[in-house]
């Protein structure tokens with residue numbers, strides 16, 4: 406039998422024996438070396454001759470090892486990128502996600518052949534609802550920002566369904582992550598930004614002044630991007646609901662709260678989770694990630710289709726949801742990420758997740774206590790999973806937060822987030838996560854303390870040990886080269 410492109414792509418996985426998920430292969434047609442697939446490719450894209458490079462195994466291994474060593478990841482060392490929660494990705498997650506049954510699964514297989522995956526997704530939905538104190542959850546959105554967008558579409562649908570058509574504004578505090586206003590604009594809202602109170606919390610008067618019959622939602626991150634728990638959350642909740650607005654929880658900082666406090670119990674109506682942060686799954690350079698959205702009871706009917714539902718002992722994808730906002734991602738969502746997050750929850754259990762949050766807070770507080778006398782922390786409330794220190798004092802000798810980052814990179818340590826949130830001058834936003842040992846926390850703190858003593862001349866030379874040294878950022882911004890053809894010949 407000749408394969409066609411269509412068959413190779415869609416039919417093969419469907420040949421799984423019914424009721425025996427994962428048993429692929431037995432009924433596949435034999436591989437045909439002589440088949441001609443070239444006719445399926447556009448003319449001009451078929452190679453006339455095939456010259457593969459002739460290299461030895463050691464040469465190839467060395468090439469790839471060298472490339473991998475140019476990279477820095479959570480397997481290399483501390484990765485204290487505040488707000489991004491770059492925690493170690495346990496290898497057991499990868500082992501489970503690379504199981505042949507999952508690897509060979511196809512998203513268009515009949516539901517009765519993918520019961521295991523649907524069960525896993527269902528369990529993850531349930532676990533996330535439990536952790537967040539929410540009533541229903543979708544696993545589809547592909548990142549935190551995609552979750553925000555989905556959540557805001559739900560908010561819009563909620564108001565529209567009630568005939569409350571004036572609500573076209575979303576309020577965000579000035580410490581918000583940039584994706585919050587961006588997602589709100591994409592969902593069709595206008596942004597009202599409010600200033601934070603001097604201690605970094607939500608300014609209740611400013612919030613009450615901004616709330617009106619036009620407010621659709623107030624979006625906040627708790628703990629905030631300053632790593633501070635919102636002490637007025639009950640009043641914030643009351644004010645928003647009194648004004649008929651919904652309360653949106655940006656779950657990027659959930660790593661501080663798991664098992665300790667739940668957004669649902671604080672009165673939040675909609676939240677997203679960044680699985681690629683809190684639940685130890687890879688970030689993959691900004692994606693693919695996963696940003697499930699959970700909602701309170703009244704909003705469950707608006708969640709995207711399909712939902713994974715359980716009927717007796719069977720799981721299925723439910724598309725029959727007339728009030729749903731529709732589909733926000735193809736097929737199952739980022740299944741490779743979902744499986745890893747599920748594994749993390751299963752391995753740690755409730756007690757382990759709670760312990761992870763406790764350690765994340767402890768580790769951040771420890772680094773703060775080690776460096777605060779040198780790098781001031783302008784917002785002084787107790788630290789949760791992260792804190793924001795300032796390198797402003799370095800300006801006097803010609804240094805900056807950027808120089809601290811470059812010096813850290815020179816020492817083989819990943820820098821913290823810099824220049825965010827913007828309400829702290831020369832911000833260094835430090836989030837070590839629960840994964841680091843005391844030795845690693847000390848190594849990082851010692852490096853920061855030592856860097857503060859260095860001269861401006863030394864700063865400008867760093868980083869000298871990295872694959873790419875200090876780049877001409879202004880030159881790069883002013884003279885954009887967007888096509889490899891434009892590179893000067895000598896490069």
Ligand SMILES: Cc1ncc(COP(=O)(O)O)c(C=O)c1O
Nearest residue numbers: 488489548549550582584657679
């Ligand atoms: C506070 C906060 N909100 C939202 C996001 C957006 O999440 P994602 O990168 O998953 O789109 C981030 C990302 O770092 C964040 O820190």
